[in-house]
Each structure stands twice: as C-alpha cells, then as structure tokens.
Amino acid sequence: MSDFELELRSFAVSGANFGDRSYWHDGQLVIDRETVAGLVLADSRVVRVDLDLVNPGEDVRIVHVRDVIQPRTKTAGRGHAYPAIAGHSPETVGGGATDCLEGFAVMICADVPHQIRREVSAAADSLVDMTGPGAVTVYSRLRYLVLTMETMPDLPLSSWNDALREAAHRVADHLASTTAGQTPTSSRRFALPPASGLPKLVHVHTLNASMVPGIGTSIYGYARHALPLLLHPNEILDGAIAGDAVVTYPGSCTWIQVNNPVLTALYDRHGVDFDWLGCIVSRTRWGAAVEKELSAYQTVKLAQMLGAEAALVTWNHGGNDLLEVMLTIQGLEKAGIKSVFLTIESDIKVVRLTPELAETGTDEPPLLFSVPEANAIVSTGTLAPETALPAVSRVVGGSDIVFDQERPEYRTPAAGPLDLEALSGAYSPIFGHFDNYGLGAQTYVDF
Amino acid sequence: MISALPKLAMQAGANRVVQGVKIEHVCGDPMLPPEGDRRLRRRIVETALAALQSAVTQPTLFEVR
Numbered sequence: 001m002s003d004f005e006l007e008l009r010s011f012a013v014s015g016a017n018f019g020d021r022s023y024w025h026d027g028q029l030v031i032d033r034e035t036v037a038g039l040v041l042a043d044s045r046v047v048r049v050d051l052d053l054v055n056p057g058e059d060v061r062i063v064h065v066r067d068v069i070q071p072r073t074k075t076a077g078r079g080h081a082y083p084a085i086a087g088h089s090p091e092t093v094g095g096g097a098t099d100c101l102e103g104f105a106v107m108i109c110a111d112v113p114h115q116i117r118r119e120v121s122a123a124a125d126s127l128v129d130m131t132g133p134g135a136v137t138v139y140s141r142l143r144y145l146v147l148t149m150e151t152m153p154d155l156p157l158s159s160w161n162d163a164l165r166e167a168a169h170r171v172a173d174h175l176a177s178t179t180a181g182q183t184p185t186s187s188r189r190f191a192l193p194p195a196s197g198l199p200k201l202v203h204v205h206t207l208n209a210s211m212v213p214g215i216g217t218s219i220y221g222y223a224r225h226a227l228p229l230l231l232h233p234n235e236i237l238d239g240a241i242a243g244d245a246v247v248t249y250p251g252s253c254t255w256i257q258v259n260n261p262v263l264t265a266l267y268d269r270h271g272v273d274f275d276w277l278g279c280i281v282s283r284t285r286w287g288a289a290v291e292k293e294l295s296a297y298q299t300v301k302l303a304q305m306l307g308a309e310a311a312l313v314t315w316n317h318g319g320n321d322l323l324e325v326m327l328t329i330q331g332l333e334k335a336g337i338k339s340v341f342l343t344i345e346s347d348i349k350v351v352r353l354t355p356e357l358a359e360t361g362t363d364e365p366p367l368l369f370s371v372p373e374a375n376a377i378v379s380t381g382t383l384a385p386e387t388a389l390p391a392v393s394r395v396v397g398g399s400d401i402v403f404d405q406e407r408p409e410y411r412t413p414a415a416g417p418l419d420l421e422a423l424s425g426a427y428s429p430i431f432g433h434f435d436n437y438g439l440g441a442q443t444y445v446d447f
Numbered sequence: 448m449i450s451a452l453p454k455l456a457m458q459a460g461a462n463r464v465v466q467g468v469k470i471e472h473v474c475g476d477p478m479l480p481p482e483g484d485r486r487l488r489r490r491i492v493e494t495a496l497a498a499l500q501s502a503v504t505q506p507t508l509f510e511v512r
Binding site (some may be wrong): 177211288289292320323368369370 | 451452453454455458466468469470471
C-alpha cells in the first residue's frame with residue numbers, strides 16, 4: 001500500500017441521543033453526556049458548557065456558531081486526523097484508514113468576548129437555521145452535538161481559540177472512537193495511481209489566510225501566510241486543512257475542508273478523464289500587491305514543475321483574495337495550463353435574494369476583479385434566503401445576536417423574526433453563505 | 448487615489464492611482480523607524496499631489512519615488 005492510499009470508512013448517523021455510555025450501533029449514535037462534559041471541562045479555561053443535540057428539520061436556530069468538526073479518527077496508517085492542532089501529532093497524514101461519522105458533527109458555539117470583538121472583525125456572530133427559508137446551506141442538513149462554551153474572562157485571542165477548539169476536538173476524538181472495530185455503512189478507497197495518456201490536471205486550492213496572525217484556516221496548524229504548498233488530497237481528507245474557533249467566514253469551517261466536494265469529484269474522474277496530480281494549496285489575502293504577485297508566480301511554477309496541462313482553481317473566501325486568484329489564473333494560462341475557476345458570485349451585499357435579483361443581479365459586478373485569461377468560470381451562485389427569517393421555538397448556542405461588530409452592545413433576541421437585510425448590512429450572518437464549492441440547497445431552478 | 452491594490456483600483460476606473468504600501472497600512476510602514484516612516488508617508492502624499500496635477504487619459508499608475 002502506498003503512503004497515500006486511504007480507506008475512508010463512513011459510519012452513517014441517522015439518529016443521535018444522550019445515554020449512559022457513548023457508542024455507535026446501526027446508525028444510532030449514543031452520547032454519554034457526563035463523559036463529554038468532562039472532556040470539555042478538562043481545560044480550566046472552559047468554565048461552563050451546555051450540550052444540545054440538534055437535527056435537520058427541527059424548529060431550531062443555532063447562534064454564535066464558531067466551527068463545525070466532523071469526527072474522524074485514524075484506524076491505520078500514520079499520524080492523527082486533524083494533525084498538528086489541538087495537541088495532535090504533526091506527522092504527515094493521508095494513508096492507511098480513517099473512520100468518520102457521516103452526517104454528524106460537533107459544533108462549537110461561544111459568545112465572543114468583548115475584547116476579541118474589538119480586535120478581530122472576522123470574529124462575527126453567525127447562525128444556522130435547521131428549517132425554513134434560512135436553511136439554505138449544507139449546515140442545515142447535518143446532525144449536531146452543540147457545545148455551547150463559556151471561557152474564563154479576558155483570555156487572549158490565541159488562548160480563547162485554543163481552549164474552544166481543543167475542547168471540541170477532544171469530544172470529536174471521543175465520538176469518532178465509538179466505531180472502532182465495527183463494519184462501516186460505506187467505504188471508499190482513495191488513491192492516485194498514475195493515469196498515463198490522460199491530460200495532467202492539478203487542483204489549485206487557494207485558501208484564505210487571516211490578516212490577524214495565528215487564527216483562521218491552517219495547514220497542519222500553520223495559519224500564517226506562506227508560499228504555496230503541495231498536498232495530496234488524502235492529507236486534506238484526513239484534516240490537514242482545519243478551521244479555527246474565531247473566524248466565522250464560511251470557507252474557514254473545518255467540516256467543509258474534509259467534505260470538500262471538489263476532492264471527491266476529481267477522484268471520480270481521475271483515470272477516466274484526466275490524471276490528477278494533487279493539490280497546490282496557495283494562501284490568499286496577502287497584504288501587499290507584490291506578495292499577491294509572488295504567491296501567484298510560485299503557484300504557477302509548482303504547476304509547471306508538476307507537468308500540469310490543466311488546472312481547476314478554487315477559492316474559499318471573497319474580497320481582495322480574488323486578486324491573487326485571478327493573477328494565478330492569468331499566469332497558468334500564459335504558461336499554457338488551461339484553467340477553470342469555480343467560484344461564488346462574490347457579491348457579498350446579497351443578504352436577501354429575491355427572484356428579480358436572482359434574474360438581474362445587483363448593480364455590482366459578480367466578481368471584484370478579473371483578468372481576460374479567466375475565460376472559463378463555473379458559478380456556484382449566491383446563497384441567501386428569499387424572505388426574512390421567521391421566529392423559532394428553540395434557540396441553541398446563546399440567546400441573542402450581535403449584527404454590528406462595531407456596536408456589540410446592540411443585541412437582537414435570537415428567537416424572534418430576523419430581517420437579515422435590515423439587521424446585518426453587508427455580510428450575511430448565515431453560516432456557510434459563501435457556497436464556494438456548490439453544496440448549498442438553492443439552485444437557479446428555485447428562482 | 449492611494450491604493451495598496453492598484454490593479455483593482457484601476458480596473459474599477461480610478462484615473463490616478465498611487466501605489467500604497469499594504470492593505471493593513473496603505474499610507475506608511477510601521478515596520479520602519481519613526482523617521483523613515485515619516486519620510487515614506489511624505490513621499491506617498493507628494494506623489495499623490497503630483498498625480499493630481501498630471502493630465503491623464505486613462506487609469507494611470509504613479510509609483511512612489
């Protein structure tokens with residue numbers, strides 16, 4: 001077996017309940033509340049936790065969502081799932097076997113301490129509605145164990161992030177271990193044997209890095225801006241790219257990294273339509289124009305050295321990140337590497353999408369910046385509810401929402417109706433609304 | 448306009464664009480000693496003032512000297 005041959009064993013969760021011990025049997029996940037609470041509170045920085053189970057279709061609104069983590073565990077092969085964060089080994093992952101709980105996730109919820117709201121505008125509030133017009137993202141279709149955590153006051157940013165994230169990973173590791181030795185619901189082998197004679201394709205997986213050092217998505221725990229890196233897709237399936245508990249921009253969520261449909265779609269066609277060489281992960285949101293250019297040049301160079309003839313370019317964010325993405329596409333095309341770009345229509349002001357707006361768009365361009373070489377673009381659209389969100393009967397994760405990060409003292413009761421367009425200004429607070437990889441529930445047909 | 452991202456500013460149609468330093472600090476560089484930062488800031492503003500007095504027919508980039 002090669003170092004990068006991975007058996008991903010999925011254990012479907014069709015129901016989850018609390019019980020007196022944690023186990024998985026025949027699609028039912030039973031969770032021992034006391035064990036989980038003990039794991040969360042094992043770190044004295046976390047002073048309180050509420051545990052809630054939430055299912056798709058329930059009249060529930062989850063608020064203060066900070067991250068979503070799918071329980072995954074290595075059962076054979078090197079390293080630890082979600083390596084190099086939360087105390088896990090930094091050893092290279094991507095081979096052997098990994099068990100995962102399918103359709104289920106551990107969700108981190110926490111109100112943002114005042115000083116962190118002031119420090120990080122990206123530590124904004126977000127929500128997930130499990131039913132109704134706001135249930136437009138993939139996050140309305142998962143079952144959750146929600147950990148609503150309160151931390152010691154005045155934790156510095158990095159410590160707050162670590163405390164929340166480490167607690168959630170302790171719980172995720174515990175739940176992932178419940179499937180040990182059992183027969184999975186389904187299983188798939190992921191490997192990239194050479195497929196000679198087919199066009200060589202690379203996935204240029206651009207990935208936002210936070211302008212605030214130490215937070216945001218990380219690669220093997222490394223969150224800062226850095227030059228592009230080659231990853232085997234199986235490393236990503238094993239959690240080499242992870243989110244944090246601070247930045248709530250949709251593309252930074254941990255769940256989406258390991259469930260990125262781009263990876264499985266490329267695997268489906270490897271050896272059939274092309275020879276997939278792997279993923280070049282390029283960080284975006286550099287602060288200086290010259291850094292953006294450098295990152296684009298180096299990404300193109302790696303693609304050339306790999307012998308790529310074609311590239312699928314994706315991104316996980318919005319805004320000025322598009323500069324280096326577009327410069328990369330320009331460079332790839334100039335180097336003779338045919339490129340296709342998969343993107344949201346990054347018009348972030350669409351908080352409410354009416355049929356008229358879906359038809360005509362706003363008066364803003366769908367992309368902030370473009371180059372003539374970007375002539376093959378696939379749109380995943382813009383996710384937004386058609387109407388205001390109705391009141392709900394149960395709220396999990398907190399009781400109110402801050403819509404304006406500049407004015408955290410203004411709080412809106414979370415259970416009531418929410419006219420997002422009136423309340424939230426530029427950014428949609430719906431967790432996952434940047435549907436960069438096309439997993440949302442809305443299609444053009446809906447409009 | 449003074450912009451950290453002139454390509455974006457020019458594509459948006461800004462006529463006179465002065466190359467700024469970085470998104471986080473467009474008009475200066477806190478990594479420099481205070482006197483160096485002051486000189487840089489002055490050069491950027493002087494470039495912008497010179498740009499304002501230049502006739503242009505299309506979006507034009509002015510490098511800070």
